[in-house]
Amino acid sequence: MKQPKIHKIYNPAMECMDRSKLRELQSERLRETVKLEYERVPLYRKRMDEKGVKPEDIQTVDDLKKLPFMEKTDLRDEFPYGLFAQKLTDIVRIQGSSGTTGKPIVAGYTENDIEVWTEMVARALTAAGGDADDVIQICYGYGLFTGGLGAHQGAQRIGATVIPMSAGNTERQMMMMTELGATMLCCTPSYATYLAETLRDRGLLGKVKLKAGVFGAEPWTEEMRTHLEEILDFDACDIYGLTEIGGPGVAFECLEKHGMHVNEDHVIVEIINPETGEPLPYGESGELVFTTITKTGMPMLRYRTHDICRLIAEPCACGRTLIRMSRLTGRTDDMLVIRGVNVFPSQIESCLVGLEGVAPFYMLIVDRVNSTDKLEVQIEMSEEMFTDKVSEIEQLRSTITERIKSVVGIAAKVTLVPPKSLPRSEGKAKRIIDNRGLTNK
């Protein structure tokens, strides 16, 4: 049942802070973080030295633009511990995500960082209406992926009753949801849609007690929200985050459902021109860049997300002063999010290296069937790869399928197609056909 629009706020002191006070707080925390990063992370110190920037040059948020950027490739190059600013003695958790090649990226959390992350998710769940009376079902995967544990910690923090289902097994999800009377749901929006449609088709909607859902880990659209809310008669809220910056909860929607509030006492958000790196004024569309200012295990300064969106500076009716970010409208690179998992074509490519003959031409085709993402990898079979034996071709196909599964972490359908049958594009090779219609305007 949809809730009356009453805005609950987990930490009003921080979430509704006067913006000039907030800026002071941010500046103070930024100074500390830059100092820590410069002292402890050789890569970043080198980069600052190259730019001729010293920690004392960074006094306020306005100085942020003097700092060099960080990129996902830095996490790969410094894998695993190079970007950690603390000894492993003080690192209490590792979480991970996909890298751009075969290797994953990892992030280290101190006790403090887990606390920061937990609070960010607690704020998000509270904003969606959650409190100690709620029964929260979590069907994000638990593990290296930040979704499961992130939602779990936040839900526990607000005192809710947590059902840690983890991902998959829809039958069991539905049974627990209806029998235990879950009032809130945390998962990817596509899985929520699949669950909702299955509940509807089984005639189980009468037994569903959901009032809200907090959905993230992949981009979604207003159309998907409308569809979900129509079926489940509840409030579907968006949540944003990335492992590098701490996990889900970096930004979250309130019941106004108009943009996600960025937890600005923990991160500073910028929008830059992806071509020039120049910061853009609020309201303009560009690449989202985050600087963590409370994380101590692996601080990230000016981390380029490659997500495109804009910032909404107008005050929100919920009373929070935290700035909002719009829905994502695209990427500046070719990353795909499939069933909540970040997928780079370069990762797939790394699975094809070492096959017979030259690296084959390939294409990724993504579709959404019954609200579930399907990835098909079409690979052109070169003459060298072709043998007359069915068993050898099947073997080749299953080898590729297994490699993709282990490198990317999701199952893909591998199809071997004849040579020269995939469309060629001029200039940069187009590797992706995405038929899911997820683009926000």
Place this chain on the structure above:
Amino acid sequence: MFVHQISVYLVNAHGTLCKLTGLLKDHNVDILALMIADMSEFGIVRFIVKDEDIQTCLDLLKEAGYSARKNHVVCVKIPNEAGGLHGALQLLENAGNSIEYLYSFNYSGDNNALIIFRLADREAGAKLLLENGFNIATQADIDALGC
């Protein structure tokens, strides 16, 4: 002693075989025998053509974007009688020589069936069959069939 066979990779989709046979027809290539291994996603078409057509065929296929391969198979004349094929298979089995697949010509011109064998050990298999009274058809024999 061996016969040339051409194998082509096809996606298992409507019309792909027809497109292939159309290409061969347009270039006047006669298919003497053909078999298809069909899997859910793809198929391998194997066929025999006259010696003079083999290179043309391979060039054509390559140009048209097919993955194709030429290989050698054993073509055995099997007496057209009960147990004819069994005799050959029994010999190979006893020798531990595995058959990867086999298929038959629909025309032989005499009272024999022509069976194409793809063997794990082609040389040994052909020798064994010859020693045991089977006749092996060569590419020249195939070309002369006039079928």
